[in-house]
Amino acid sequence: MRSRHAAAERAAAGGLLRERFPILGRSVNGRPLVYLDSAATTQKPEAVIAAEAAYYRTSNANVHRGLHTLGDEATRLYEGCRSAVAGWLAVAPAQVSIQRSATAAINLVARGWDHHLKDGDAILVTEMEHHANFVPWQMLAARRKLELRVLPVTDGGELDLARLDDLLDGRVKIVAIGHVSNVLGTVNPVAEICGRARDVGALTLVDAAQSVGHRPLAFADTGADLLVFSAHKCYGPMGLGFLVGRPEVLAELEPLEGGGEMIEWVRLEGTTWAEVPHRFEAGTPNVAAAAAFPAAIALLEELGLADVRAHEQELTGYALEKLAALDGLVIFGPGDPARRGGLVSFHDPQVHPHDLSTILDQLGIAVRAGHHCAQPLHRRLGVVATTRASFGVYTARDEIDALVAGILEARKVFAP
Amino acid sequence: MSLGPIDDLYREVILDHHRHPRGRQPLADPDVTAEGRNPSCGDEVTLQLNFDGDRISAVGVDARGCAISTSSGSMLADLIEGMTVAEAEKVADAFRGILHGGELPADLDLGDLEALQGVQKFPVRVKCAILPWVTMLDAIIAHKQGRAPRPVSTEGVNASGAPMDVNVKERDA
Structure with missing residues (x-):
């Protein structure tokens, strides 16, 4: 387990097999693409x-x-x-x-x-x-x-x-x-x-x-x-x-x-x-x-699904930790990454999800903003929309750092 | 860090309307109450109008959503109160033109609304900015026709493939 954990940590730092996914080489709005919308659809490897x-x-x-x-x-x-x-x-x-x-x-x-x-x-x-x-x-x-x-x-x-x-x-x-x-x-x-x-x-x-x-x-x-x-x-x-x-x-x-x-x-x-x-x-x-x-x-299969899972869990734990450090941000779902899939949805009382999504997009960061095809759940959560960051095998830890930096930029725009 | 066109989009006047929306007070006895909703993104607006003959005598706008939709609703309340129906429709048409890439009209003072010109660089946000205005147009048509307003949305496309926001009027044709 320890070696798997260490491997997952190394993988999380750089992402797995990023070079196999051609789209990850493009830029968006002049910035390298940071794709954090894999729960909507994952990117496709060259082989596919x-x-x-x-x-x-x-x-x-x-x-x-x-x-x-x-x-x-x-x-x-x-x-x-x-x-x-x-x-x-x-x-x-x-x-x-x-x-x-x-x-x-x-x-x-x-x-x-x-x-x-x-x-x-x-x-x-x-x-x-x-x-x-x-x-x-x-x-x-x-x-x-x-x-x-x-x-x-x-x-x-x-x-x-x-x-x-x-x-x-x-x-x-x-x-x-x-x-x-x-x-x-x-x-x-x-x-x-x-x-x-x-x-x-x-x-x-x-x-x-x-x-x-x-x-x-x-x-x-x-x-x-x-x-x-x-x-x-x-x-x-x-x-x-x-x-x-x-x-x-x-x-x-x-x-x-x-x-x-x-x-x-x-x-x-x-x-x-x-x-x-x-x-x-x-x-x-x-x-x-x-x-x-x-x-x-x-x-x-080449990666091994146990390692794929370990990678997503590692990233999710990292994202939960970094996002929780943002003052006032409300994170939904279980706090333990072992009980979660590779995604984190949150609500920032300072910036509406659409405004956040637009600002992040200017930084090349793709997230999902909205109700994610789950309106009854959002009603239960008491919000109309949330912002969701979701991860794939190719996701690297510094992409989560970019997300956090982007949220801080958005907060600057909306600061009273 | 420079955010480029973001600075154009979220200009101070827009953020001010977002933080302190005008016309938020519901009307005590509205002639018409219309609802606009963009289901996929969750923006909602409730718009109330009172008429004095051909003139819009009072406006209540409760916009719930992103900064673009709430500020647009607030500016609407500021701008159209006291206008004739024809003037308000002209403003809505001009604003729509701007959002779709047109120039500011020379013969029309759009006031704070001109600040939302930056939205034209963000096509996915046009539906947010136009929602209160389409809701207003439907409220006006409903009032003219003596029917109840119908919930409007600015998502999707119409039969001719144009964005929905272009054609609320055609819906009644």
Whole structure:
């Protein structure tokens, strides 16, 4: 552990494999880019960019169709992505459905479980969910006259597990929770919650958009029936997300979209569906993105996810320490970096998040300002908007120093 | 450290309006109350108007958000009270033109509002500056048409692909 800690400290000072990320060489407003918005989307390594371009240059064809060489290559690349993700999360390839985003995957589940639901059933979500894991359930509840229950967040920014007994009873048929909060950074005890949900017979879905690729994680670790994540938040291309599930659960899920690729036989009288997971993949998918994503997985495997996690934790601890030293700054979420993902959201009573973001941008520093697609959580926190700094493998400690210096500059502008 | 265009953006007169917003007092009996909201960034403004014939006789503006939106709302309250509706609309049009890169009009005194010219170098902030004015335009249209104001936003684009702030009037056409 000590040597890992020492290694993480060295890595935090300089960032990991920065030279592999071409965009980090550019400047913004005349300053070197300081990219602290990795929770919105991570930057892409050269290997991913090259793989996506190479697909179009050399192998472009539609998948599972043409009986020609290019069609075969495209299909191998597409299915190779499925296998790579399956190996990464320690499941079988048939347990991985390739979707266009994590949001699309959640919507698929929210539309595909109807035959297991009846009036008066309940869905349990949490107050810290990203809108992607809140609105689809709210829509389902409205459509099917279900009760939407919300597990509250404590003042310390963690789920109020003491309320779980009240909220999780036999009427709850679906439990949907985020693994790592995109605002608070809180790492939720998903395995415990999923276990208790299973005891009452509820389907469980974990939104792992902020955790896959940021810490060692096997599907089984989450205890969930279903898990979703997106490639672009872990160094992969945009337009690619995944639904991972237990085989017996995926077999029960109805497809959302009809079309090509998802069918077995189509007759005028009716259609039978292709096997799982292809029945969830109607239409031409983003084959180029799928062809490129394994390069992102390879980079993370090269670093080792334990070291990736140690690096993010080290940076988060450093950021918490430096930001806490700024007089009056309010930091949200747990104080212990071991209980957080690689991000810190804060509110500066002296400078509104938009004004801060504009001033930081002039210094070449990219942060997120706003509600981060989590309006119910911001209401709970009592603020309309926060500023969020989030970290990736390439983030270096001096970039956090630049952030702190930038906040002080902004305060100078707004000083009475 | 020089912040370059930032010094143009956050000029002292803007910061003064932000710290001490004018017209914050709600009207006791407003003829119209309109709400503007930019959902993605969270800026909000509640704008109240009283009319005396064709003239705007009283203005209440409660802007909650960044310095650009709050100062713009404060300047609006300062500027349009006592103007005719046509004059207020002309100011809104001129201000919009400036935010989108135009010159200050020679025939119109925009007062403190001229200080917000610096926003034109920050396209992502135009929606903050224009929000109180679009809200005002909707309040005026609603008053003329005798309908309730509808919440307005200056985010997104309209059917022709122009930014929303350009076309609150067209919405009613």
